[in-house]
Amino acid sequence: MSGIRLEQVTVSVPTQDGERRILHETSLELTERRVALVGPNGSGKSTLARLLNGLVPATTGRVVVDGLDVAREGREVRRRVGFVFTDPTAQLVMPTAREDVALSLRRTHRDKAERLAVAERVLADFGLAGFGDRSVHGLSGGEGQLLALAGVLATGPSILVADEPTTLLDLGNSRRIGELLLGLEQQLVVVTHDLDLAERCDRVLLVRDGRVERDGSPADVIGHYRATA
Numbered sequence: 396m397s398g399i400r401l402e403q404v405t406v407s408v409p410t411q412d413g414e415r416r417i418l419h420e421t422s423l424e425l426t427e428r429r430v431a432l433v434g435p436n437g438s439g440k441s442t443l444a445r446l447l448n449g450l451v452p453a454t455t456g457r458v459v460v461d462g463l464d465v466a467r468e469g470r471e472v473r474r475r476v477g478f479v480f481t482d483p484t485a486q487l488v489m490p491t492a493r494e495d496v497a498l499s500l501r502r503t504h505r506d507k508a509e510r511l512a513v514a515e516r517v518l519a520d521f522g523l524a525g526f527g528d529r530s531v532h533g534l535s536g537g538e539g540q541l542l543a544l545a546g547v548l549a550t551g552p553s554i555l556v557a558d559e560p561t562t563l564l565d566l567g568n569s570r571r572i573g574e575l576l577l578g579l580e581q582q583l584v585v586v587t588h589d590l591d592l593a594e595r596c597d598r599v600l601l602v603r604d605g606r607v608e609r610d611g612s613p614a615d616v617i618g619h620y621r622a623t624a
C-alpha cells in the first residue's frame with residue numbers, strides 16, 4: 396500500500412482559447428526512498444510534485460498515495476505528505492520560530508505548554524536551538540528553510556515532497572539541507588536543479604515538455620540530461 400502511484404494522469408490549465416496540457420499522460424509507481432525530479436524550467440516538475448498532495452488536481456487519471464486516492468481523501472493524504480516550498484516564507488505563518496513549529500504540533504499535542512516545549516526540542520534537533528523567540532521574518536534563507544522543514548517533519552508525514560528546497564541557499568546551507576533530506580527515514584520526492592543532490596537519490600526522473608522523458612538510475616538519467624540539455 397505504501398508509495399505513490401500515478402495512473403494515466405494529465406494536467407491541463409485553462410487558456411484564453413481553450414486549455415493547455417502541462418502534464419501529458421503519465422503513469423508511474425514511486426516506491427524508492429529518495430526520488431529526484433529534474434529538468435528544464437517550465438517542464439512540469441512542480442506540477443508533478445504538487446499532484447502528490449493535491450495542491451494541483453489531476454485533470455484526468457488518478458493519483459494514489461499509500462493506497463489513498465488524492466482526489467477523494469485529500470485531507471488524509473495531506474497528513475501523510477509533507478510539502479516544503481523553495482521559499483520558506485511561503486509556509487512560515489506564526490510570529491516566532493517556536494510558535495511556528497508548535498502550530499504544526501496542534502493535532503498531536505493538545506496542551507499548549509507541552510506543544511511549545513516539544514517545539515523547543517524540535518528546533519534543537521534541527522540545529523536551531525536558541526531560535527525559539529526569533530521572528531520568522533528575520534531568519535536567513537538557510538535558517539528559514541531549516542525551520543520550514545522542522546515544522547513539516549514535526550507533523551510526522553510518511554512522505555516528504557520538497558520543491559527546489561536548496562535553490563535559494565548558499566553552498567554550505569544547500570549541502571546541509573541536502574544531507575538532512577537524504578538522511579530522512581521518510582520517502583523523499585525532491586524537485587531540484589542541483590544535480591549533485593539528484594545524483595545521490597535512488598531514482599531520477601527527467602521531466603521535459605510536460606512528459607517524463609527518462610526515468611531510472613541517477614547515472615543514466617543525469618548523463619542523458621547533461622548530454623541533451
Ligand SMILES: Nc1ncnc2c1ncn2[C@@H]1O[C@H](COP(=O)(O)OP(=O)(O)OP(=O)(O)O)[C@@H](O)[C@H]1O
Pocket residue numbers: 408417434435436437438439440441442443
Ligand atoms: N496554474 C497554472 N496556470 C497556467 N499555467 C501554469 C500553471 N501552473 C503551471 N503552469 C505552466 O506549466 C508549465 C510547467 O510549470 P511547472 O511549474 O510545473 O514547471 P517546473 O518544471 O517546475 O519549472 P521551474 O523549474 O521553472 O520551477 C509552465 O509553462 C508553467 O507556466
